Amino acid sequence: ASVEAPMPRAKDGPRANDEPSANPGFGRALGRDILDCLLLQAARSAGVEIFQPCRAVAIDRDGEMQMVRIQAGNETTMLRAPVIVAAHGSWEPGPLPSQLGKTNRPSDLLGFKAHFTGSSLAPDLMPLLVFPGGYGGMVSADHGRLSISCCIRRDMLALLRKQPGPTQQSHLSAADAVSRHLMESCRGVRDALESAHPDGSWLAAGPIRPGIRSCYERDIFRVGNAAGESHPVVAEGISMALQSGWLLACELACAPDGRAGREAAGRRYEAAWKKLFSTRVYAAAAIAGIALRPGNATLMAAIIRNFPQALTLGAQLSGKTKPVPGFV
Structure with missing residues (x-):
């Protein structure tokens, strides 16, 4: 079966001087090979020091600071920072305290x-x-x-x-x-x-690990799939990664120094994360469960064929029309 339904139109973003918006209300797709390079260039332009190619292999506490060991080939470098942001995704195994344990299942x-x-x-x-x-x-x-x-x-x-x-x-x-x-x-x-x-x-x-995890734990903040992951059936992975980074940046920008300030920022960030993303995580899990269950293909085809607006509703539940709080 093949069925078409309209995508929901997103609300217009902020406009300068009440000028008409050129935004038609729909998104565009950009390959990760291009997007990732643009993000790296933007970080470098903002003054970020880039260590590449490198991988973080250990995180240890040093008083109020964190020690991060990074490795490139046989060379090891130690970095010190008061705040650690884990943005390494969810599927790659590793020794970091923010990385998930791995088990292989037939249903992966x-x-x-x-x-x-x-x-x-x-x-x-x-x-x-x-x-x-x-x-x-x-x-x-x-x-x-x-x-x-x-x-x-x-x-x-x-x-x-x-x-x-x-x-x-x-x-x-x-x-x-x-x-x-x-x-x-x-x-x-x-x-x-x-x-x-x-x-x-x-x-x-993979394997992918859909679900909601702790956004702040042991002085480490998580963003992207490390914080929580929706089934890709709603195509919101990179969008959630970028938006969660924005939410965390907003909280850290106004957080007082010290562990108490970080813990308060962590609680606010986790609350903001769940408010913005939990609905799409649960909706994606429900849609994926229907799609993956044996024998449901015929039922799903019948529903979509008779109620194509169910596709539009699914896109709305996935958060594609939901604005990011405080984004200008």
């Missing part, structure tokens, strides 16, 4: 993403994909590229990879298995990619 969702050029997808469409064992989405991004991303259960991926590969003696790679599954399961994907060409290799990450 693994993420995949690829770009294509020459797609026939209309630029004003943002399809939601539902297929056996997972869900995903497509969007027209920068430089004429189509971005397609999806999550698939670990056990389903293992089953798909057992299918014959390019030779009878080989099995499919994870990327090939996911790509074939999408093309065979979703007519919309076949139509959009019929004359398209890959722009780079498939990327993978």
Whole structure:
């Protein structure tokens, strides 16, 4: 089944001198390869000292300060700071106190993403994909590229990879298995990619860990997926990461020095985070639960076909029209 419904229009942002807004009320898609470089350049322009390529390997208390050990190859450097912000996501394992423990389960969702050029997808469409064992989405991004991303259960991926590969003696790679599954399961994907060409290799990450976590713990603030993560079915991951960074910056900017000031800022930040994001986290979990449950595909198709406005409601619940408090 293939059903179209209008996206909800966001409210206009602030306007200077009561000038008419040029904002049509809809978002635009920008690839992470471009966005991340822009963010890094903005940080450098603002006076941030960049350590790259480096990774944080330990955080230890030193009185009122924190000691962070960063590593690049065999070289180690120690940094001291009163405030630590963990922005490392949720899926990568590591020794930091802000990183989550890892266990592998058959129901784990693994993420995949690829770009294509020459797609026939209309630029004003943002399809939601539902297929056996997972869900995903497509969007027209920068430089004429189509971005397609999806999550698939670990056990389903293992089953798909057992299918014959390019030779009878080989099995499919994870990327090939996911790509074939999408093309065979979703007519919309076949139509959009019929004359398209890959722009780079498939990327993978995971398993994802949806849920709400502590925003402030042991003198470490968390932002992005480290603080809380929604199912990607609502496509709000990077938006939540940027907005949570904004919320934390607002609280830290007015927080008194010392641990008491940080703890008060942590409580305010956690309250602001839950107020802004908890609804979309729960809504995404409900939508993903319906999409992933075996046998629900027929039911979901019937609901969407008869009530296409359910898609519009889902986009509203995902927070796409919700303004960020205090953002100007």
